Amino acid sequence: MGDFSFFIEVVVGGLLSGVMYTLVALGFVLIFKASGVFNFAQGAMVLFAALTFVGFLEFGLPMWAAFLLALAAMLALAVAIERTVLRPLVGQDHMILFMATIGLSIFLEGFAQLIWGTKVRGLDLGISDEPIEIGGILISQFDLSAAAMAAVLVAVLSAFFSYTKVGRALRAVADDTQAAQVAGVPLGFIWAVVWGAAGFIALVAGLVWGARLGVQFALTLVALKALPVMILGGFNSIAGAIVAGLVIGVSEKLAEIYLGPFVGGGIENWFPYALAIAVLLIRPAGLFGAARIARV
């Protein structure tokens, strides 16, 4: 095996791990797009969803039942968040809402672990992690399945946004909240739907990441992996989140292998941020973000 095929292997591995980042970033983008809220609690929602799923599995439920119950829990959580946190804060400054989601994420971390306990649990989705060989390159089967799941998720979400009435209302809210309200779009319902969809994404992300890392508190930290993806792709672009996830995944892996040894390693914590900021300096709204025109 030559240097080149090793390079290709690193790139493919990076692309696949980029898909995992995209999964988390999608949840952020969805909520930001529809309500302008920077939802810091997405990481806590990933933890909550994964813990709930594993908790139901431990009751001896089959996987599909646990998935549906966990999904129901995430939807209930979304409605509860809309009622108790978002509704009283309508019209507040973005910074206040951001702070509220930090408070929410602390609450959720405590709540999830209070119900399901703090011990680290393994999660076996029944997908083998044996690498398979395609054209001389080793590819993790698990990563490939995760990528397929992400692709299905994105397809389902895009179909939902494009072809259903609720999806169209949601895009109307994202475009111009006041105009949408005037046209009779129920804002509270739409927000609950958006948070529900973000909860659904959190559940999928929680399963994939949970199977990889074990279901534990560290899952909340995947949110920090998703932030550079978001700023690189633009806060309000789903396509941006996908492309940026792949870019970050690949460049992180390449930097780790080709740059890491020269600077003592451990650069994966900040390298994606540095890359994202370097791009921001050229395109201040991210690769795909809508440029804002300032008016006085």
Added chain:
Amino acid sequence: MFHRDAGALKTSYGEEQAIFPVALDRWAVVALMAVGALVVPFVAGPYWLGSILLPCLILSLAAIGLNILTGYAGQLSLGSGAFMAVGAYAAVNLVIRLPWLPFPVSFVLAGMVAGAVGLAFGLLSLRIRGFYVAVATLAAQFFIEWICTHIPWLVLNTPSGVVSTPTLFLFGFGFSSVPSRYLVAFVTVVALAFVAKNLIRSSAGRALMAVRDHETAAELTGVDTTRAKLTAFAVSGFYCGVAGALWAFLYLGNVEIEAFSLHRSFQILFMVIIGGLGSILGSFLGAAFIVLLPVAIANAATLFGEALKPDVLANLELMIFGALIVAFLIIEPSGLARLAVKAKDRLRRWPLPY
């Protein structure tokens, strides 16, 4: 009736421009400082002095730093912990490598190093805005954490990466007892709080607020927004840096990166939001609230005795803390400082309702 500004006739520009134009406020501040400096260190026990008041004071200073950046200049920062780290690492290097420097000079220099680092990351804010700046400061947090753990020179080649701080000496007096450490923090924090209060009353401070309220409008009316933003980042870095140095030398007794993690950055952000964005008084109130809240929750929990297991308690604490933050934002988004203003209003018109 009690807090009247009517009848306070001013006969000079000096009086007109005083920080506390109302006599009652002025005396209250003087009394508070006298009690804080002359009574508290001799009356309070070592637990209250060393474990409650000292961290409260030092974190207030960091909160003032963040408030200048976020509350006054409107640039959300998630990197205050990292700027504290820069101050702490710079201070320990200066104090140990240059022992002939008096420690206040070392601390000011350490603050300036942190200010310079803040300025460097502030350069990013010239090009990007809003939450993108927040994520850029997050990058500062991770990058600085990495630098501090990967360059052995910064930790004086200590293998563990944790440097014990030496006792501070000034004119032959060693600040090792709890009251003496408290007094160093008290004097530093009060002095820097006055500097901050004056800074924001100056034209430089008003430029910050103009940038916060409407950047484009500020630029059109002739405010140098570049200069204002960079000032905010540098001054904020300085305050956080000095706070970090105090935290390491006076409170922890060592310098390690764990003390300045992302968790610390969020803690300081909470102080600023709960205390009140754009208020120096709020920075103190917020710091007191955030430091005392876990203590209060833990004390309340002891009422239940053995009924609560420690892991359950830890999670309940998280839940209560998170819920209180949200509840607080809903009830009073302008923070504790706003409550203080309301109280003043009530005092002014008491006993009349309006």
